[in-house]
Amino acid sequence: MRSDYSKFLIKIMYNPQKTEKKWHKIWKAKKVYESKDFSTKPKKYVLVEFPYPSGAGLHTGHLRSYVASDVVSRYSRAKGFEVMYPFGWDAFGLPAENYALKMGVQPQVSTAKNIRNFKKQVNALGISFDWSREVNTTDPKYYKWTQWLFLQFYKAGLAYEAESMINWCPKDKTGLANEEVIDGKCDRCGTPVEKKMLRQWYLKITEYAQQLIDGLKDLDWPEPVKVQQANWIGRSEGAEIEFKITSEVGEGKATVFTTRPDTLYGATYLVLAPEHVLLEKLKPAIQNWTEVQKYIKKASNKTDLQRSALEKEKSGAELKGVYAINPATKKKVSVWIADYVLNTYGTGAIMAVPAHDQRDKQFAEKYELPIKQVIRDEIMINSGELNDLSTLQAKKKIIAKYGKLKIQYKLRDWVFSRQRYWGEPIPLIHCDKCGIVPVPEDQLPVILPKVKKYEPTGTGESPLAAIDSWVNVKCPKCSGAAKRETNTMPQWAGSSWYFLRYTDPKNTKRFADPENLKYWMPIDVYFGGMEHTTLHLLYSRFWNLFLYDQGLVPVKEPYTSRQPHGIILGPDGEKMSKSRGNVASPDQLVKQYGADTTRMFQMFLGPHEQTVSWNEEGIVGVHRFLQKTWAWVSENAALVKKGKTQDSSKAETLINKLIKKVTEDIEGVKFNTAISSFMEFINEVAAEKISKQSLQKFVIILAPFAPHLSEELWSLLGGKASVTLEAWPEYDQSKTVSATVQFVVQVNGKFRGNIEAPKSASQKDLEASAKALEAVTKAIGMASGEIKKIIFVPGRLINFVA
RNA sequence: GCCUGGGUGGUGGAAUUGGUAUACACGAGGGACUUAAAAUCCCUUGCUCGUAAGGGCUUGCGGGUUCGAUUCCCGCCCCAGGCACCA
Numbered sequence: 099m100r101s102d103y104s105k106f107l108i109k110i111m112y113n114p115q116k117t118e119k120k121w122h123k124i125w126k127a128k129k130v131y132e133s134k135d136f137s138t139k140p141k142k143y144v145l146v147e148f149p150y151p152s153g154a155g156l157h158t159g160h161l162r163s164y165v166a167s168d169v170v171s172r173y174s175r176a177k178g179f180e181v182m183y184p185f186g187w188d189a190f191g192l193p194a195e196n197y198a199l200k201m202g203v204q205p206q207v208s209t210a211k212n213i214r215n216f217k218k219q220v221n222a223l224g225i226s227f228d229w230s231r232e233v234n235t236t237d238p239k240y241y242k243w244t245q246w247l248f249l250q251f252y253k254a255g256l257a258y259e260a261e262s263m264i265n266w267c268p269k270d271k272t273g274l275a276n277e278e279v280i281d282g283k284c285d286r287c288g289t290p291v292e293k294k295m296l297r298q299w300y301l302k303i304t305e306y307a308q309q310l311i312d313g314l315k316d317l318d319w320p321e322p323v324k325v326q327q328a329n330w331i332g333r334s335e336g337a338e339i340e341f342k343i344t345s346e347v348g349e350g351k352a353t354v355f356t357t358r359p360d361t362l363y364g365a366t367y368l369v370l371a372p373e374h375v376l377l378e379k380l381k382p383a384i385q386n387w388t389e390v391q392k393y394i395k396k397a398s399n400k401t402d403l404q405r406s407a408l409e410k411e412k413s414g415a416e417l418k419g420v421y422a423i424n425p426a427t428k429k430k431v432s433v434w435i436a437d438y439v440l441n442t443y444g445t446g447a448i449m450a451v452p453a454h455d456q457r458d459k460q461f462a463e464k465y466e467l468p469i470k471q472v473i474r475d476e477i478m479i480n481s482g483e484l485n486d487l488s489t490l491q492a493k494k495k496i497i498a499k500y501g502k503l504k505i506q507y508k509l510r511d512w513v514f515s516r517q518r519y520w521g522e523p524i525p526l527i528h529c530d531k532c533g534i535v536p537v538p539e540d541q542l543p544v545i546l547p548k549v550k551k552y553e554p555t556g557t558g559e560s561p562l563a564a565i566d567s568w569v570n571v572k573c574p575k576c577s578g579a580a581k582r583e584t585n586t587m588p589q590w591a592g593s594s595w596y597f598l599r600y601t602d603p604k605n606t607k608r609f610a611d612p613e614n615l616k617y618w619m620p621i622d623v624y625f626g627g628m629e630h631t632t633l634h635l636l637y638s639r640f641w642n643l644f645l646y647d648q649g650l651v652p653v654k655e656p657y658t659s660r661q662p663h664g665i666i667l668g669p670d671g672e673k674m675s676k677s678r679g680n681v682a683s684p685d686q687l688v689k690q691y692g693a694d695t696t697r698m699f700q701m702f703l704g705p706h707e708q709t710v711s712w713n714e715e716g717i718v719g720v721h722r723f724l725q726k727t728w729a730w731v732s733e734n735a736a737l738v739k740k741g742k743t744q745d746s747s748k749a750e751t752l753i754n755k756l757i758k759k760v761t762e763d764i765e766g767v768k769f770n771t772a773i774s775s776f777m778e779f780i781n782e783v784a785a786e787k788i789s790k791q792s793l794q795k796f797v798i799i800l801a802p803f804a805p806h807l808s809e810e811l812w813s814l815l816g817g818k819a820s821v822t823l824e825a826w827p828e829y830d831q832s833k834t835v836s837a838t839v840q841f842v843v844q845v846n847g848k849f850r851g852n853i854e855a856p857k858s859a860s861q862k863d864l865e866a867s868a869k870a871l872e873a874v875t876k877a878i879g880m881a882s883g884e885i886k887k888i889i890f891v892p893g894r895l896i897n898f899v900a
Numbered sequence: 901g902c903c904u905g906g907g908u909g910g911u912g913g914a915a916u917u918g919g920u921a922u923a924c925a926c927g928a929g930g931g932a933c934u935u936a937a938a939a940u941c942c943c944u945u946g947c948u949c950g951u952a953a954g955g956g957c958u959u960g961c962g963g964g965u966u967c968g969a970u971u972c973c974c975g976c977c978c979c980a981g982g983c984a985c986c987a
Contacts, residue, residue, distance in 0.1 A: 438985040774924040847968030
């Protein structure tokens with residue numbers, strides 16, 4: 099029998115808008131979400147990526163990880179942890195500056211406004227952030243320490259200046275890191291990236307390539323994320339082999355990198371990258387220099403995108419008059435330049451083995467170069483002393499005799515300067531006499547000057563270079579005339595260490611007190627997007643590793659576990675973007691249905707880590723559930739008040755089952771099924787008698803998902819203060835299953851009926867009654883007619899094989 | 901091309917170590933209440949043959965193992981994300 103909610107609902111419809119505001123005030127006044135340093139409780143550091151406060155405000159992508167991390171935070175508090183769940187603003191960078199330019203205001207102004215709006219939206223959702231630890235990367239009190247940390251890199255020799263070809267976005271008019279180039283295009287605006295020779299600051303992330311790979315091993319991260327990051331770092335083991343270069347004019351040498359030293363006997367020509375430094379030296383020996391020069395020029399004009407265009411035909415030019423000696427065969431081979439060899443990887447030179455490499459083969463076929471097979475069925479042939487060896491043995495032998503072992507990484511050093519206004523000034527001073535001089539610590543922060551005009555110049559110079567009064571300073575060392583570094587840091591700077599600042603956000607003496615760091619680090623669970631795997635997640639691990647080596651942080655790895663959320667697609671199944679016009683904002687939903695419904699619907703969409711399409715049609719289902727919940731609890735709260743009530747045995751099973759399921763699902767980040775279980779519970783418990791204790795338990799476990807409604811229900815049940823402060827209920831395992839179960843009866847593995855019996859029933863107990871089922875006798879008759887075998891699974895099924 | 905995920909009703913998605921496939925929710929259809937609508941409540945809802953009783957089929961496709969396969973094995977196809985002339 100079902101209880102009829104309809105009359106009841108009309109009387110006391112739950113009004114989320116009113117209730118939610120009320121609780122926001124109470125939470126704030128009672129500081130229920132503020133975390134204490136050095137609490138005696140075990141700590142839990144729950145982190146969600148802090149946002150760039152965009153003008154468009156909160157979107158559903160944010161919602162996904164904010165709500166998920168909020169559930170985990172609330173759950174963890176109830177589980178007895180001292181939970182730190184902080185928030186802040188990653189407000190420097192290109193998007194913020196471009197937005198300000200578009201609005202025709204100062205970035206300081208638009209950023210402050212956007213933050214206010216964002217904060218309002220986040221609070222409207224009832225996310226339990228600890229605002230006492232709020233950080234803002236554009237606050238001088240914060241970026242003082244970003245600059246200080248940069249100087250530690252500089253002093254350790256890990257920040258260096260170099261003039262080289264870098265990725266340049268012609269639209270944003272700034273250099274970009276390798277990680278910011280996606281498909282040959284600017285990560286921010288999608289403009290094809292060009293190459294430009296520029297003086298730039300670099301951070302030596304390559305120094306940590308191996309440690310960054312090694313550190314992944316013990317992390318509790320999803321395997322695909324680890325794999326993706328490891329692939330980006332791109333370790334490969336191989337050998338460097340030296341080739342002698344000869345010509346009529348003179349001799350030289352070229353070193354190649356190969357992962358297949360075993361194929362050395364098959365190396366029938368050599369290829370250099372068009373930018374290879376050796377070319378200048380070889381110039382006098384090259385008989386067709388004009389032709390070669392033409393090719394070099396052509397190659398340099400190509401963008402990365404053009405150069406690596408899919409199935410592009412190979413091209414190159416022979417260096418006539420120049421030869422290399424294959425160290426194994428001692429034979430003269432021709433030397434070429436070709437843009438399929440990259441100057442930035444390995445030594446910028448390869449030995450070409452066309453018989454065993456697809457690219458070399460294409461090239462050899464085009465230019466009619468010799469192709470020599472040296473391996474058949476994994477065994478060496480045509481290879482002199484290597485013949486009949488396995489490829490592995492051959493590799494070892496070649497390395498020992500002709501080369502040396504070499505580990506190569508795809509990772510490049512991090513281009514760390516930007517030619518834009520809205521970023522942390524790099525705290526260095528250029529002095530003609532003393533060279534580069536760090537700004538003394540007591541003069542930090544180097545404040546970003548307020549200026550009217552901050553458009554990018556496009557010349558490769560930062561807009562700051564035009565501010566004479568700011569640029570010209572005295573050298574801290576010799577007091578002579580000197581100039582400030584005018585480039586700013588990339589937007590990834592502030593986010594590379596913000597998680598450390600949260601542990602001690604107001605410290606003016608240090609970036610964070612060692613004791614605070616020791617208490618809170620590492621982060622126990624980190625929520626965020628998949629798109630940061632090879633950006634923020636890599637950069638911040640690098641910073642933390644470096645700081646660990648400097649003795650400044652207590653742990654090597656900052657993020658113990660990582661929970662990436664799936665991408666949210668628009669209702670059209672396309673990736674959400676402003677240009678497609680399919681971006682959803684939660685504001686309207688909060689207004690119409692309330693925060694609790696919006697939060698729960700978001701989680702109900704599908705598994706947290708999976709890509710989901712944002713389709714608002716289903717939201718009414720969650721809304722109905724919460725209304726039913728309201729009606730059910732308040733109806734029973736009234737009964738409870740009148741006198742003592744007991745759980746019916748079914749209700750007792752249901753509540754224990756629910757606590758178990760919800761606990762396990764939160765631990766497993768499976769919110770969608772947790773919510774399904776709540777719905778099932780409400781559907782099934784409606785007609786049952788329920789005790790006050792069970793009602794309270796129910797409200798406590800609902801609170802992480804629907805905190806506002808739960809608070810209201812909690813007071814209705816006579817609870818004091820906040821449901822947030824209540825301990826997570828335990829469940830009784832023995833009461834999570836009912837006494838009898840439905841046994842499945844099968845014939846030849848096919849379902850034929852059910853028998854209800856005690857869970858502990860034996861085969862003997864069931865056999866006769868199962869056999870007696872009409873469907874069973876019939877099915878046995880249709881088969882062989884006799885029972886050959888009986889399979890019995892305790893508590894589950896009985897299967898007759900006929 | 902390489903590396904990851906993933907393919908289950910009209911839709912989003914469930915399913916313990918191999919044990920009733922399609923939980924939960926949306927949508928749709930029918931009904932109740934209402935002057936009416938909204939809201940709410942009840943029933944039906946994988947496909948298919950059949951008036952019905954009842955039967956057959958079904959987790960991308962094709963095989964295999966098993967009493968029994970969405971789950972394990974082999975071979976394909978398709979979709980999404982990442983990388984991409986990385987030697």
